[in-house]
Structures are given as C-alpha cells and as structure tokens.
C-alpha cells in the first residue's frame with residue numbers, strides 16, 4: 358500500500374476528468390457513464406475540482422463552487438459550496454478527506470469567500486473542520502385521505518397550469534430568484550442546475566424519466582409566482598388506486614400560491630400518499646391541509662452545514678433582531694475565524710471589527726456557524742460546551758440578536774437517489 362505521504366492532492370485537469378468522475382461514482386454508488394463525465398465537464402465553470410492521486414490513479418474527489426448564500430436581511434454572501442466528496446474504499450481512513458478539506462478551505466479563504474457550505478451525507482464528518490449544522494429539514498408524508506381535501510370542492514385550478522418542461526424552464530428560474538432574495542439559507546440555482554433538476558440533462562447515472570410540472574400564476578398580474586415539479590407512479594392494489602406522488606420542488610412567492618400548488622398535489626386522482634421532502638421544519642405547508650396531522654414527519658434532520666471563514670465579513674453581512682453589541686471571542690483551530698470581535702448589530706445592518714474589549718461570549722467556530730443563519734440558540738448550544746457565557750446576560754443577548762422569526766431554509770429540489778418512496 359502506498360504511503361499516504363506520497364499521495365498527491367492537487368487540482369484536477371481536463372485529462373483527469375474521466376478517472377475523477379469514475380472515482381466519485383464509486384464513492385456515491387453511482388455507476389459510471391460517458392454522460393456523467395459530460396455533466397461534470399459542463400457544470401464546472403465556477404468550480405474548483407480537487408483530486409487525490411496515488412501514482413496516476415485517482416483515489417479521492419472533491420468539488421467546490423462559487424455560490425451565493427442568502428443571509429438574514431436579504432444580502433447575498435459569497436460562499437464556497439462543497440460537493441462530490443469521496444475517497445476510494447481502498448484508501449479510506451488515511452486522512453485524505455482531511456487533506457482535501459484543508460486545501461480547499463485555504464483556497465476559499467484566500468479567494469475571499471467568507472463562508473463555506475455543504476450538505477453532509479454523514480453527520481459525524483464535518484464538525485472537526487469547523488462546520489456546524491445551520492439549516493434543518495423536515496420530510497413530510499401526507500396521507501391524502503386524512504388530509505381532508507375533497508378534490509371536488511378544492512379543485513380551484515384557475516391559477517394553476519400544468520406545463521411542459523420548456524415552459525417550466527422559462528418561468529421557474531424567475532420565480533426562484535424572487536424567493537431566494539427573501540429566504541435566508543437559500544443558494545443560487547444556475548442554468549445547468551435547472552436542466553438537471555427538470556430531467557432535461559440527466560446527471561451521472563440517474564435515468565429518471567421527465568417529471569410533471571405545474572406553475573401558479575398571480576391572478577392580478579398574470580405573472581408566474583409558484584412552481585411545482587413532481588413524479589407520480591401508477592400503482593394499484595385489488596382495484597384500488599394507491600399511487601404515490603413525490604414533490605421534487607415546490608417554491609412560491611406568496612402563501613396563496615404555495616397553498617394552491619400543495620392543494621393541487623394532494624388532490625390528484627389516484628394519489629394516496631404525497632411525499633414532501635426538504636422543507637424547513639417550521640414550514641406552514643401542513644397547515645394548508647384540512648387536517649395538518651395527515652402530514653407526518655418521516656425525517657427531521659440537519660441539512661445545510663456552514664463554516665465561517667471570515668468572521669467580520671460574515672457577521673457584518675446580516676441583520677440582527679435587536680440593536681445591540683456583543684463581544685465574541687471566537688476559537689478556530691484552523692485559525693481563519695479566530696479573534697475577539699466587536700459585533701454591533703441592528704435590524705438594518707451591522708458592523709464587526711477586531712477589538713481589545715473583554716469578551717461577553719467565548720464561542721467555537723462550529724457554534725458560531727450554527728448560529729449564523731438564526732436556526733439555533735446560543736443558550737441551547739452552551740449546554741454542549743462549545744459556547745461559554747463570560748458576562749451575565751450575554752447568551753440571552755446573542756439569542757435576541759441572532760435568532761430570526763422564521764427558521765432559515767435551504768430549498769432543494771430532489772435530484773438524485775435520496776429520493777425513494779418511504780426511504781428518506
């Protein structure tokens with residue numbers, strides 16, 4: 358076995374792409390196809406690809422992309438979005454992941470990206486690198502019969518239109534752009550992303566058929582203000598329809614549009630169960646049903662993980678719940694976020710500068726990253742030991758500043774294999 362010290366961790370070249378894609382597919386249990394190389398090639402314009410190479414054999418993959426994260430107050434913060442992380446089964450537990458993360462976080466810091474984000478396939482992996490879970494997701498399974506939405510009474514289809522992929526692709530990105538501006542936790546969706554999400558360009562070895570599409574139109578302006586993308590399957594049991602319907606994407610500018618699109622999904626004839634994954638745990642969607650208990654939570658989980666790399670830039674980019682100051686002593690073993698910082702926050706902006714003042718709160722970068730979008734409380738995290746109150750009242754003040762009225766949400770359309778009936 359090769360000594361780990363001689364394994365080369367380096368940026369990937371065009372020639373490496375087929376081997377890199379194959380290694381990534383092995384790690385993610387996705388069989389290799391020519392089209393998966395094409396997908397990687399066509400989506401890497403804003404990307405940095407890293408590979409681990411044992412002699413000339415690719416044994417590790419890692420990708421990060423230049424993204425934008427919506428933060429409380431509506432600013433778009435540059436972010437490094439990490440994906441396609443894998444190490445070959447033959448080379449695991451020898452520190453390759455740690456080396457690739459270290460190389461990429463240094464690059465992100467040097468490029469001036471104040472935060473890094475990722476969806477963690479496994480919870481235990483990323484805390485050690487300074488990431489904390491920053492948004493959560495709930496996965497609902499709606500029992501259509503219990504939902505008490507009578508298709509005969511609720512079929513107000515006047516503002517919902519079923520459309521084909523072309524029409525959907527024309528309107529849906531605009532709807533999403535309007536929503537992302539006001540949705541802390543959201544990321545940008547680029548053109549290739551839409552192509553893949555709608556099944557127009559199949560990613561990797563995923564051979565889905567084209568889903569169904571609907572748009573909601575604002576009756577006043579006639580403009581599209583909601584989108585719905587779903588799959589459904591014709592299933593029968595002893596002459597009774599038992600079709601499942603999987604919502605892949607449901608995004609709306611207004612509560613009215615959101616309710617109408619959900620109503621449409623739960624009143625499709627033959628459908629008995631509607632799967633509604635990747636929603637914020639405080640989503641109002643179940644409350645649009647006649648009986649909200651019909652929407653059972655089948656998974657409640659951390660979702661997007663975040664790592665602050667530039668403390669003053671990240672903290673001054675968002676707004677805060679109250680006008681207050683807080684002196685934070687941030688601990689970060691990698692050094693990026695370390696320091697004592699004076700945060701002066703307000704409802705309409707903030708500043709964050711290095712200070713020599715006595716700290717109010719000592720906080721690990723993981724906890725600060727978890728607090729950043731407002732999804733958790735300093736008081737709660739302090740019980741686990743990564744946050745310590747140095748001045749009485751500082752935890753309560755941090756909560757009043759950082760927490761938001763609604764929980765952040767990272768809208769995700771279901772692209773891949775996480776998407777099996779009953780198997781979140």
Ligand SMILES: CC(C)(COP(=O)(O)OP(=O)(O)OC[C@H]1O[C@@H](n2cnc3c(N)ncnc32)[C@H](O)[C@@H]1OP(=O)(O)O)[C@@H](O)C(=O)NCCC(=O)NCCS
Nearest residue numbers: 384442443444449450451452453454455476477478479481
């Ligand atoms: C997860 C994966 C990338 C880890 O790669 P690796 O090179 O073995 O990781 P490293 O050797 O650098 O391990 C780094 C640390 O994580 C720990 N770790 C690695 N895999 C782990 C796992 N599955 N569960 C818990 N801890 C794990 C290691 O023990 C090590 O801890 P230490 O720093 O305290 O010693 C690899 O197992 C893999 O490709 N898995 C399948 C795909 C996947 O899940 N990718 C993640 C997508 S977000």
